[in-house]
Amino acid sequence: MNKKIKSPLIILVILVLILSLAFGCSSPEQPIKIGFSGTLTGRLSELGVSGRNGVILAVEEVNNAGGINGRTVELLTKDDKNDSDVAMVVDRELINEEVVAIIGHMTSTPSAEVAPLMNKEQMLMISPTAATNSLTGLDDFFLRVFPANKPETDKLAEYAFKKLGVKRVVSAYDISNPTFTREWHNNFQTEFEALGGECVLKKPFDTRSVTSFLDITQELISVQPDAVVISASAIDTAAISQQLRKLNQDIPVISSTWAMTDDFLQYSGPAGEGVVFAHPLKVGNQHEEYLTFAEAYTARFGNQPSFSATFGYEAARILMEALASSDNHSSQALKDYIIEKHTFHGLQGDFVIDRFGDAVRDVFLITVREGQFIRVEQDGK
Amino acid sequence: MGNRTSLKKVLMFHFVLFLLVPIFIINFFTFRVLTKHWEEEIAGRNYLLAQTLAGEVEEFLSEPIHILAQIQAVISEGSLVNDRYLDDYLSLILKNYQFFDMIQILDKRGEVQYVAPFNRDYLGTTVMGQDFFKATLAAGQPYWSQTFISTHSGQPTLTVSMFVGQGVVVGYLNLGKLTNVIDRVKFGPGSFSGIADQSGTYIAHTNKENVSQRVSIRKQEFNGNRRTYRYNDQGRDMLASTAMIERTGWSVMVSQPYSEVFAPVNQARTIFLAGTVFAWLAAILIALLTLNKVLRPVSELAQKAKEIAGGNYDSNLQANTYQEFSGLAQDFVTMSEAVKEREKEIKSSLQEKDVLLREVHHRVKNNMQVISSLIRLQAGHSQDRIQKELLEESQHRIRSMFLVHEKLYQSPDLAKIDFRDYVHSLVNGLYRSYGADPEKISLKVDVADIRLGLDNAIPCGLIVNELVSNALKYAFPQYANLFENAGHDQCGEIKVILRSVSEGKIELIVSDNGIGLPEGLDFKNTESLGLQLVTTLAEDELAGEIEVNRAEGLEYIIRFGGVS
Numbered sequence: 001m002n003k004k005i006k007s008p009l010i011i012l013v014i015l016v017l018i019l020s021l022a023f024g025c026s027s028p029e030q031p032i033k034i035g036f037s038g039t040l041t042g043r044l045s046e047l048g049v050s051g052r053n054g055v056i057l058a059v060e061e062v063n064n065a066g067g068i069n070g071r072t073v074e075l076l077t078k079d080d081k082n083d084s085d086v087a088m089v090v091d092r093e094l095i096n097e098e099v100v101a102i103i104g105h106m107t108s109t110p111s112a113e114v115a116p117l118m119n120k121e122q123m124l125m126i127s128p129t130a131a132t133n134s135l136t137g138l139d140d141f142f143l144r145v146f147p148a149n150k151p152e153t154d155k156l157a158e159y160a161f162k163k164l165g166v167k168r169v170v171s172a173y174d175i176s177n178p179t180f181t182r183e184w185h186n187n188f189q190t191e192f193e194a195l196g197g198e199c200v201l202k203k204p205f206d207t208r209s210v211t212s213f214l215d216i217t218q219e220l221i222s223v224q225p226d227a228v229v230i231s232a233s234a235i236d237t238a239a240i241s242q243q244l245r246k247l248n249q250d251i252p253v254i255s256s257t258w259a260m261t262d263d264f265l266q267y268s269g270p271a272g273e274g275v276v277f278a279h280p281l282k283v284g285n286q287h288e289e290y291l292t293f294a295e296a297y298t299a300r301f302g303n304q305p306s307f308s309a310t311f312g313y314e315a316a317r318i319l320m321e322a323l324a325s326s327d328n329h330s331s332q333a334l335k336d337y338i339i340e341k342h343t344f345h346g347l348q349g350d351f352v353i354d355r356f357g358d359a360v361r362d363v364f365l366i367t368v369r370e371g372q373f374i375r376v377e378q379d380g381k
Numbered sequence: 382m383g384n385r386t387s388l389k390k391v392l393m394f395h396f397v398l399f400l401l402v403p404i405f406i407i408n409f410f411t412f413r414v415l416t417k418h419w420e421e422e423i424a425g426r427n428y429l430l431a432q433t434l435a436g437e438v439e440e441f442l443s444e445p446i447h448i449l450a451q452i453q454a455v456i457s458e459g460s461l462v463n464d465r466y467l468d469d470y471l472s473l474i475l476k477n478y479q480f481f482d483m484i485q486i487l488d489k490r491g492e493v494q495y496v497a498p499f500n501r502d503y504l505g506t507t508v509m510g511q512d513f514f515k516a517t518l519a520a521g522q523p524y525w526s527q528t529f530i531s532t533h534s535g536q537p538t539l540t541v542s543m544f545v546g547q548g549v550v551v552g553y554l555n556l557g558k559l560t561n562v563i564d565r566v567k568f569g570p571g572s573f574s575g576i577a578d579q580s581g582t583y584i585a586h587t588n589k590e591n592v593s594q595r596v597s598i599r600k601q602e603f604n605g606n607r608r609t610y611r612y613n614d615q616g617r618d619m620l621a622s623t624a625m626i627e628r629t630g631w632s633v634m635v636s637q638p639y640s641e642v643f644a645p646v647n648q649a650r651t652i653f654l655a656g657t658v659f660a661w662l663a664a665i666l667i668a669l670l671t672l673n674k675v676l677r678p679v680s681e682l683a684q685k686a687k688e689i690a691g692g693n694y695d696s697n698l699q700a701n702t703y704q705e706f707s708g709l710a711q712d713f714v715t716m717s718e719a720v721k722e723r724e725k726e727i728k729s730s731l732q733e734k735d736v737l738l739r740e741v742h743h744r745v746k747n748n749m750q751v752i753s754s755l756i757r758l759q760a761g762h763s764q765d766r767i768q769k770e771l772l773e774e775s776q777h778r779i780r781s782m783f784l785v786h787e788k789l790y791q792s793p794d795l796a797k798i799d800f801r802d803y804v805h806s807l808v809n810g811l812y813r814s815y816g817a818d819p820e821k822i823s824l825k826v827d828v829a830d831i832r833l834g835l836d837n838a839i840p841c842g843l844i845v846n847e848l849v850s851n852a853l854k855y856a857f858p859q860y861a862n863l864f865e866n867a868g869h870d871q872c873g874e875i876k877v878i879l880r881s882v883s884e885g886k887i888e889l890i891v892s893d894n895g896i897g898l899p900e901g902l903d904f905k906n907t908e909s910l911g912l913q914l915v916t917t918l919a920e921d922e923l924a925g926e927i928e929v930n931r932a933e934g935l936e937y938i939i940r941f942g943g944v945s
Contacts, residue, residue: 031616040594043535049595060599072616079594214502235532242506267532269491269510301597302527302580371510 031067031074032323034059034316035094037087037104037114040079043207044176044233046263047106047308051128052077053301054312055103058320061296068324080105082176084113095121100329103315106308107258108132108180115142124331126319126338128311131257132179133187136358141331143338143357145315145346149184149257151363152278156229156254157191159276159365159376164252166226170201172216172240173231176208177258181231184256188229200225207236217243221251231256237275238267245271252276261306265371272368276376280361281307282348283373290347314346318353389676396668404660412653419646424609427622427635427642430566431574431608435624435633437562438576441480442541442628445552446523448478449543452550456486471497483533483553486545487514494548500533508551517542517549525629527580528556528595537595539584556592559585571617572637579630598634611639678706682713694721735795742790749783774850774911777814781807781846785838798838801828804877807842808849815853822857822873829880831887837941840922841889845877847911848891848937856895856935885942892936904929915939 036055038048059075067073076097078090087110094102101124105111111130118125118141127144136148160166169192173181181204189199201223205216217240220228228244228251230237237259244253253275255264260277268275285291293313297305305313322337323329335357343352352360365376455470471484475497486495491509508514513526523543531538531553542551559576563585566574573587577598583591590596599614609622618639623632640647681698688695694717698710753776760772784807788798804826812819833841857873878890898904904912905927915937919927925941 041536041590043530043532045530045595052594053597056597074616077594079590212502235530239502239506239532243502245507246505263530266511266529269507271507272510300581302582 029071031072032329033074033076033097033099034319034323035091035097035099035102035104036075036077037080037090037094037102037110038077038106039082039110040077041081043235044082044107046234046261046306047129047258048079050261050306051104051106051308051312053297054128054305054309054314055316057293057297057300057309058313058316060300062320068320069327073320073323078104080110082107082110084110086110087114088117091117091123091125095123100124100323101126101319101331101334103128103312103319105130106312107177108134108183109177111135111142112179115140118142122331124319124334126315128315129257129308130180132183134179134183137356139356141335143335143353145311145318145351145353145359147280147359147361147363149180150187152257152280153184153187154191155278155363155365156276157188157195157197159278160227160229160252160254161192161195161197164227164276166197166252168198168200168223168226169229169254170203170220170223170225170227171199171229171231172203172205172220174207174233174236175204176206177233180258181256184231185229188231188254199229205232207233210236213239214243214246216240217247217249221247221249225251227252227254229254230259232259234259234261234264235267238264238272241268241271241275257307260366260373261308262304263306265368265373268368269371273370275368277366277373278363279307279366280348280359280363281310281366282364283366283375284378285348287348289345293347310347314344318344388679389672392672392675393668396664396672400664400668401661404657404664408653408657412650415649416646419643419649423642424620424622427620427637428608428624431622431624431633431635434562434566434574434576434635435626437565438559438626438631438633439628441559441562442525442626444478445480445541445554446543448474448481449523449541449550449552452484452486453543453545456545456550467495468497468499471495472499480555480558481552482531482538482555485551485553486548487551488548489518491549513540513542513551514549517544517551520544525578525631527578528582528584528592537582537584537592539578556584560589560592563587566635568637569641571641572635574633574635576626577632577634584631598632674703675706678703678710682709685713685717689717689720694718738795739790742786742795746783746786746790749779749786753779753783773814777811777846777850778843778914780810781842782839784810785835785842788838789835792832797832797834800831800833800838800841800879801826803838803842804828804845804879807845808875808877811846811849811853815850817853820872822853822875825874825876827876827878827880831879831881837887837923840918841879844889844915844918844937844939845891847915849875849877851909851911852891852893852895852935856893856897858896882940887941889939889941890936892930892934894934897931897935898929 036052038051039045040048040052056075059073062068063072076094076099078094080087080090087105091102091114102118103126105114105127106129108130111125111127112132112134114125115135122141125142127142127146129146130144131146131149131152133148133150135142135144160169171185171189173185175181185202192199201220203216203220210216213236220240221244228240230240230253232240237255241253244251255275255277257277257279260279260281264275265272290310293310294305297309297313318338319334322334325337326333338353339355339357342354343350354360366373367376368374452471452474456467467486471486475481475484484497485493485503485508487508488494491507491511491514493503493506493508496503511526511529513524516526517524521544523541526540526542528537528539530536533553537556538553539556540551540553542549563574563576564587568574568587575583575586575591575598578584581598582595583598586592586596608624609620612619612621619636620639620642621634621636623634625632678698685698698714756772756776756779760769760776763769763772784803785798788803788806789795792798808824808826811817812824852875856875873893873895875893876890878888880888882888905916907913916927919925919939919941923939923941925939928938928940930936930938
């Protein structure tokens with residue numbers, strides 16, 4: 001009997017195979033998951049949104065080029081709401097979702113908060129923009145492509161004291177991101193006072209509860225300072241700048257890196273003219289890689305890349321380069337690759353990630369002229 | 382025979398070919414046509430949905446413009462010259478039209494002159510750096526900005542601004558209201574609808590986070606030139622329809638997972654597939670059952686034919702579903718019964734003939750025996766020794782012949798006799814007749830299991846009769862008279878051998894260890910009737926050849942063929 005029905009069975013099998021081919025079926029390889037954590041909502045979201053967009057662009061470019069060793073990269077994004085507790089929660093979610101590494105956080109406070117968790121879980125975190133010194137010089141799983149803020153504050157203090165002749169400053173800083181702003185303020189003050197200057201007024205404020213920047217600004221100028229130093233987001237720095245202009249105060253404004261985004265130019269308008277920053281971003285960067293990136297970014301997101309987009313893109317490229325280097329995607333292996341490689345070719349030229357995973361980059365003095373960021377040395381005024 | 386194609390295989394192949402292939406082809410093409418139709422219908426439906434949403438958004442947009450135009454008119458008329466009245470007016474507008482979060486009136490340098498809700502922080506600040514202000518001045522017509530974080534609410538917002546006599550009136554729009562438009566469309570999981578501004582950033586989305594987090598529409602998600610298109614969203618196949626809002630450059634998109642959109646198609650495909658497989662299985666089952674029904678009676682008939690050939694006429698063929706096979710089975714039964722009847726008749730007839738033949742042989746034997754007895758009586762009355770011998774020889778010859786008939790009618794098959802038995806009977810009679818002492822002249826009969834027919838048995842019997850008689854008479858003169866030769870020691874021996882030497886060839890040997898033929902006697906040219914008979918019978922009747930071996934005693938070897 002078996003023999004007798006063999007022929008029809010063979011035909012049946014062939015037809016089923018034809019049918020299967022006709023309807024098609026395939027099972028692609030699992031994507032490599034990477035996480036992104038940053039502040040994506042609220043007043044301070046500019047840094048996070050731009051950083052996330054930079055990461056998205058890098059991931060899309062890699063996927064469009066065929067992925068990493070044939071596997072696509074899947075980006076899982078989380079909003080830390082600039083809240084340390086939320087940051088812990090979303091990072092745990094990413095770990096549970098089996099990401100190979102997390103790009104983030106974009107601000108220092110959540111970064112410093114989650115660093116112990118990353119070490120405990122042995123989860124690699126690469127921050128595009130966190131500048132806190134508290135994570136500098138630690139052999140941990142927290143890496144970054146942005147330099148710590150000490151060289152920046154030193155440079156600004158020196159510039160303010162020596163070039164601008166500023167002797168008395170007032171300082172306003174947003175304590176919704178205290179790890180960064182307090183540290184930044186303290187570093188600046190220490191260096192500025194070491195040079196012979198004086199910080200005559202400290203004005204911490206919390207952007208989440210502030211009611212009037214006019215009041216804050218009036219308080220700042222009430223002591224008749226030579227300059228105002230601000231460590232806050234682009235919107236808030238712009239708001240204080242606007243109030244200063246409104247009050248006809250033509251005094252120098254010195255800002256932290258945090259505010260140096262396109263939003264600052266938009267929100268401050270003419271009031272932003274002359275504000276000074278010290279930043280690792282090479283303004284007017286004409287590197288071919290940067291121009292290609294900027295063009296692609298603008299085409300993709302409809303606006304120019306901010307520094308956080310640039311550093312987000314670089315962080316993602318470094319992570320994906322490490323992922324492509326080996327099939328071992330453990331955080332230790334990825335970290336080892338990055339530390340061993342040491343020098344990376346970024347959008348602004350070569351930069352170094354030292355043995356502690358901290359970026360070493362030059363810092364440039366930048367100001368605003370005619371609604372554009374320019375290098376101070378290029379400023380005719 | 383073994384190489385011939387099996388009927389079952391051929392029939393199965395045809396079943397498969399003419400049932401399964403058409404089923405597959407019909408299903409395949411029907412499904413293709415249906416899928417195309419469904420795709421077009423679903424694409425059209427989704428595009429219509431996107432257009433409907435775009436229409437609602439257009440409607441939504443016209444109202445803020447209308448309000449701004451109203452403010453513009455009020456300012457132009459200069460009826461509200463007092464600042465406080467203008468502030469109140471703006472606050473009233475804001476209260477009545479809650480899609481505005483904030484309204485500002487700017488001078489031509491972008492400085493905020495009026496703001497509602499009132500906030501002294503804003504007064505005197507400038508929006509000169511903001512894109513919407515520059516664009517409104519440049520365009521001279523209502524301008525819808527891209528999304529940005531509102532300094533007022535801290536949430537993504539966009540503005541609609543309009544040039545007024547000496548400046549710009551700008552309304553900060555509450556995106557939540559746009560989301561309400563989107564939320565009216567209900568989808569399954571994985572689907573979404575959204576509105577993206579001119580830069581591609583979502584200003585309304587089924588997933589609110591995409592707005593609050595200022596997610597940008599992806600290139601593959603959006604293609605303004607195509608009404609409905611497919612794209613891949615992190616491994617998921619999506620179907621999107623886009624409608625443009627010309628006034629703002631926004632796009633309204635409706636996007637659904639392909640699997641969800643085409644769930645009915647997939648269900649139909651599953652049904653088609655299952656139906657095809659089921660139809661195939663059913664077709665194969667029906668083919669097997671039908672073939673079994675067709676071929677079983679054929680096999681049964683073949684088996685019955687074999688049984689009939691073997692003599693078993695117990696024709697018990699089962700009735701079949703098919704009329705043709707039932708008729709055939711019935712005819713077969715009739716035929717087997719007829720054959721059975723005829724065989725019975727033939728057997729009966731044969732039996733009769735058998736009885737008759739035995740009777741004939743019996744009578745022939747009886748008659749010949751009577752003749753033999755008469756000759757023997759005649760011989761008993763004869764005084765002449767020669768005559769007496771002649772009569773006795775004749776009697777022996779007749780006896781050798783009737784013994785054949787006797788053995789024939791005693792034989793089971795009436796056609797052949799057991800020659801060994803015959804030789805024993807014949808030679809024993811001769812011994813008795815010639816008064817030979819078997820202890821003196823021993824007889825050795827070595828006859829193979831050969832059965833001879835009448836044609837061969839009578840010549841052979843006569844030859845053996847002649848040669849053994851000669852041997853008894855002449856070969857052992859020392860025993861011619863038993864009384865004279867009493868006490869003689871040496872034994873004579875007569876051998877009769879009949880054996881098969883090759884296929885169809887028989888060798889008959891009659892020998893003795895007696896004195897042999899006289900010197901110079903040519904057995905073929907002799908006056909002896911007996912030897913003449915032997916030669917004639919061997920060469921003419923048996924068509925054989927005769928050979929005499931005189932080396933030791935006398936040995937006649939007769940070889941003949943034609944025995945099966």
